[in-house]
Amino acid sequence: MGGGALLATGALGGRGREASAKVTDEGVAIVRQYAVTPDDPWMVAHGLRAMGRSFTLRDGRRAVDYLLETQLTSVAANGKRVLGFPEEIEVHPNMFLKTMLEAGVPLDHAFMHQGRRQTVQDVVDGARALLRPAPIASSPNALPWSLIALTRTTPAVRGQWTNAWGEPVDLDALVENALRLLEQASLPVARAMREGRPQTGQAPVHGFTCGGTHMIYGLLSAVHAGYAGKDRRQRMQQQMDVLVWRLSADLDLMDRVYRGRTGDFWFEFDAKLKLLGHAEECLAFAAVHKVSTLTPAQRTQWQAASLTLRQLLKDLDARKLEEAKMLDRELYRQLAGDTCHARHGLTLT
DSSP, X not given: OXXXXXXXXXXXXXXXXXXXXXXXXXXXXXXXXXXXXXXXXXHHHHHHHHHOTTOBOTTSOBHHHHIIIIIOEEEEETTEEEEXXXXXXHSSTTHHHHXXXXXXXXXXXXXXXXXXXEEHHHHHHHHHHHOOHHHHTTOTTTHHHXXXXXXXXXXXXXXXXXXXXXXXXXXXXXXXXXXXXXXXXXXXXXXXXXXXXOOOXXXXXXXXXXXXXXXXXXHHHXXXXXXXXXXXXXXXXXXXXXXXXXXXXXXXXXXXXXXXXXXXXXXXXXHHHHHHHHHHHHHHHHHHTTXXXXXXXXXXXXXXXXXXXHHHHHHHHTSOHHHHHHXXXXXXXXXXXXXXXXXXXXXXX
């Protein structure tokens, strides 16, 4: 365990998601090679997502304790100091926190930070204090991770509080706003689906992080946590119908975009891995937690996409990611991170 962690090994270990990891080995070699060094905390967090709460770095430290003990900082908030992860490291607000929570790290998990005993609950309290609705309400690339972290730890009946600036926070209203953003951005895709025709180009939802799949997953998580409103479950069912259709429609669009272009193999490969891996997470989460239902035909589509995803991971495992790294370092990081998401999705069920 990490140097300052206070819980016994067994308390943070156990079966959890690791038990389901036996379902597939696809992606494991990549995760254990590229997500185990402390020089890239973002990658370590993705390794945690792929492998579960017992995931360790090459030096033997638990990933969760490495993140909490070395990456967490004290953030200034209206004259106060609260715990939080620097956004320039985690990229999306509360990405590290929600990853830990989803991996099963308990709120009372204790660690040492700047000489003081802290718990994950303290990090959650910091996230609540730092959440400012106005700047993120219209940002699809900031909302999803906060929705997951805070709806998991805040009962819907207590979804209102005051942040560090004295501003009112209504978590249910943020969930509703996120769903409206997703619905509006997905309209061109939904229209093509209803009309039974190929997509003619990218829709606004394709401009959301990872094609909007993080927003979908965040909303599924919120609905499952009790933030279902009066009709959100039905509206999310419509979004899941669109997502299943995109499993083939988006791949077809990618084939047309990249057709005849040379030197773009890795970019096309990652575009497909990103879509299928993140969609797998959404579909698996919805199935496990019964947030939406699929028709027999949709299940067949999902199964076919899962097989394609497994083949992509096998193909990637047979290649050297250094090839992509020489071409574009960020592309290389995305390939490794998307592998982690794919593995997480494939082991959820």
